[in-house]
Amino acid sequence: MYTLMLAQAQESIYLKAAKDHKPGLRLKVAQECSDMYADALKSLSRDSLKGLWEREWLPIVSGKQYAFQALAQYDQSLLHNENKEIGLELARLQAATIQKALDAAKKDNDFIYHERVPDLKTLPALPKFAVAHAIAPSSPMSSRFKDIFAKLVPVSVQQAVACFDTRRAAVVSGEVARIRENTCLMNGMLASLNLPAAIDDFCRPEALPESIREKSNSVKSSGGIAALSAGINELPNLLRRNQEILSETVRLLTEEKACDDNLRQQFKDKWSRMASEKLTEPLWQEVKKYQQILETAANADGILRNKLATHRQGIGLLSQSEEELTAAVPGLQKNAVQKQCPSVVKLQELMKQVNELKDERETSVFLKALSELGSIKEDEISAEKLNDAFAPLRTRISDSIKRQEKIMGEVQQANNQFAQEKGVGSGVNRENMLKELVSAFDAFSELQENLKEGTKFYNDLTPLLLRLQQKVSDFCFARKTEKDDLMKDLQLNIVGQATSQPPTTPKYQEQKEPQENVKTLSYIPPRPPPPRFGATEQPKIIYYQGSAPLAQLANGNFSV
Template sequence: MAALLVVPLKKTFEVDIAKPLKNLINRSYNGNNANVIDHSEAVNELSKLRNTALVRPCITIDSLETIYNYYDQLLVLESKIPMHELQNVPFKWKNAFDKKMFKGRISLTLPSLAYEKQCVLFNIAAMQCAIAAAQGTYRDDGFRLAIKLLQQSAGIFAHLTSVTSFSNLSTCDLDTDTLQVLSNLMLAQAQEIFVLKAIKHSMKESTVAELASSCQHLYERVLRGLQKDSLRSIWDKDWINTVAGKQCGFEAIAQFYQSLVCRNRKAIGEEIARLQYSTERFEAAKLHSGKPNLYEEFLFQAQQNLNESKKDNDFIYNATVPNMKTLVEPKQHQLAKVLPFTTPLSPNSRDFFVHLVPIVLHRAIDVRKSEIISGEMMKLRESTQKLNETLVRLNLPATIEVAVGSTLPRSILNKAKDVREMGGIDGLCKLIDELPESLRCNEEVLDEVVRMLNEEADADTRIRTQFMEKWSQKPSEKLTKTIRSNIAKYREIIHNAVMADKAIRKTFEKHAHVLKMLSKPISQLENECSIGFGDGNISNSRSAQELRRLMDNVDALKAEREQIESELKSATVDLKDQFLNALAEDGAINESDISDVSIRKIFAPLCKRVNENVLKQQVLIEKTQSVYHDFERECSDRSEARDAFLNGLASAYDTFITLRKHLKEGTKFYSDLTYLLITFRQKVSDFCNARKTEKFDLIKSIIEDKNSNWTMKTDNQNETITIQAELYSHITMAESFNPYATFTIRKIQ
């Protein structure tokens, strides 16, 4: 029997995936993964695994497990982080059939993980074929392993026909027609193993005939694919001959074993006809394959049976030998099946990134967490605003301190001191003045992103117009829809920020006079207070003492509120173990059910404290208003002008705190936005560079067309470069070649 045909492996080269992958993980989690785990070891292990599995492979079962493991790790990573953003790793793969090529690409480099996965799957299928071919036919376990691997290989090649997405750029070994032929070849070779196993175990003649007939038809389909004009130049020169020989050989084997069925039925005439045709096909198999000893044992046995049957027919039966065209072809019984491609490929694969929570889940948790935190903090801030409005309306605590003597109230002095320590009105002015500069920086980064995209799109349009149907690169407008949508979202965010800045500046200008006064030294502030204090002193009255106690409660309430806000902001949520347990038990993760219940459970104590704090405030306000009415009756001779002045200072303090808080948040917002936009700009830059590389490769491929001569002219040079396609192997493209230049291409007459 002829040996099985082995598909050659694609060759690749070492690339640095460790550093880009680390950056992608950090960028995806904004450098703040809830698990706070360093994944450098896992990333380095993956990089080493790639080199072992792909760069220096061996044709062994262990090597096959290694490449299984690498592919499984890529799938695991894809389920956790956006691996499509890994755009700056140049994966270079050579054509598996490069030594037999007369046209097409010898290699292709693409910064695409999808391309890497396709090439890895091709090598897995090729290695499965090679290991199957190395199995001996003298052991049943060798038969079983060979059949399993060939059927899996057929499934992978068939799977690749449906996922290949680089048909305009890929090397010919990843072409859909090529992959379909290889899938058919693996299936035919698996059926061949079934035939050999049936012969070895002396199965019924009719069974062997049916299996061999099916094998013959499978090889016939493979032969038609190999002989396609678009594919003939790809294959090794012996492939077509070998497959043609096997197609004839298994047709002969099917007829030989069907003749044995006829012998058992004493159908001597039909037996002789089938034996005659069988010997002819065995001779044709030798001729087509170029192997004079191919199927020699079967041919010898067929000739021996033919001589015996002819002799018996001449002396005993005198049966008529029918024409082969009138005989029914043996039935087909195909045992070989295309095994569906399933993952994981290895049941023993270990997840290198087991501690990495999928980014989708991580972001969903952040959203749910932010919703709860925002809601609770909104409750607290609305309550604080209501409390401050009540105190300002009652002029507390300044009112009860006015009665103590002829100086400013202690609360006003403390507030003025706090304002000066926080920079006063000058500090607010500085923060306000910084906002336009921060805004300008963000707008410049976003404008730079738009410029890069527009330049890339313009270059794509120019080259597409000039190369016309030869330009197969996907249009930029289809690839950049998401990017331009994100740009629009960032524009809207910046617009909203500008409106918020205007509101802050308007509030500042409205209260600037009082804020300036509150920022002055104590002596100047007292001079501003030109209204008399009045003569009455009711600091020791029952209502004044009760109001002081209530104001102490207000301070305690606000302090508790600040503590709750701090705990809400610093609360962490780690659901990794729950997610992994759910995945192990159910095989899937119901993120909404797990995270919603768990996050609410984590925040339940804080939410309870928020509600209790708000209820406590309602009681406190009601009590304060009641006591204040009693105090008013005791202080009917107070100076209304002085009260208004002190009320304005107290209100100015609250305004100062609110403005300062909003300005700090605005400064942080612009800083965070700058980081996001710079990261966004880098992604767009990587995309544009990848498109630039892709343009270069496609232009180079067009120029390499050996069936035509081309003249190439660029607008950047006042010269025309004539390239003879048949001599292109002696020409090296300049390193500084600019694929964004405008090209004019015409055929040489």
């Protein structure tokens, strides 16, 4: 099979090379293809393998071997013809048995060239060029490859993998929360110190510091306060949609249980099927789990709304135009400190380190590594192995947090020195406004990230709740079918039951009446015969008119 497939691959390459009209290239590819088919023919001709192939394969492979050998000889003859080597051309054509070209070349040789035609055995071997190579298939074969048998594993393995996924998700969530908590702490500390806006305001005395201008542009490019408010206001709708799906699921389970309890109370021991609470316990557990998840999500949405309300004014200012923002910031006062004082230089260097630390956490160094650290082998499912697998990443996170603590300590010291050198030259109202804007920007960034996570959470939760609802609906339908069948059997049993014997007849109902009171007729007289008339005799007809009888019979005439 291997040699045959390799020869077929070489043949497909020859078909492509044949379109290029290059005899030299076709010659090499065809010769190699002929040799490959020769190897395949040897393999197919083995006694141990003959039974595995249909008989037609041997002549097909043999014919292709000779065909490509002839094509190679023919292409070589074309090269000889270009070089005016007619004798060699004739030898190649004789070997290829291409009659038309052979006759033309033989005629030219007989009348013009008169060259000796060498024996085929004396000719040099044709050059070969192997283009097709055997390569072991990679696993997976492509990035879109999906093994349909990947989930065909024992139940114990599935449970272990599910347990591992749960533990891994808990570890990832914990580490991500750890990073974000420290980042928020750092942002809050910088906002309380009005950094780096205070440095920009001091070094570049402008109506609006450059850092505030950049933050404002970032907020406006993300949609500003309007887009953020619309997204947060949409979260209750997403929550309500999931709650309605879960409420419908609860209704189905409740109605099924009520129906089962009612019939069980009605038929007592005759209602022999299993009680609903025993069958629906896993479903109720799943429902309660999702109810707790939705309750937690609702509380988190409330926190987002409160946070937006707290920083709405600052985010609104950052969402306005540069002219409106500049007008809202109190004016500058003359600084009494030189721009290149040591505290300013130190703070600028520390702000660079802070930005590098933020960029490091936002890029693939931590979050991407946490999300992709899922290809752990099955023998690493235990908690100890899981901790060992995450140990290097946890170490890097701890180092990052230690660097943050060190940097923030130096920032506080440098800021205290900066405040002493700056003195009271800077307006308090302006600093408070800049602090508020910095805090608003940090809150906007955090709210935007939380909004994306919340929207994705609700959208991912909806299919899970629909799947649970479908499962409950199928269960209720099966229980209804079972109920109908059981009701039918009970009705047939009730109808088929034999009724009890009637009560004993009282004695007084069995007494007979006296014989003298019973008149019986033992003889019934026969019916009298009809009257007879003579041949001339006519029956006498009597007519009544009123109360007087009229009887006349005279010569067949009747008178009334």
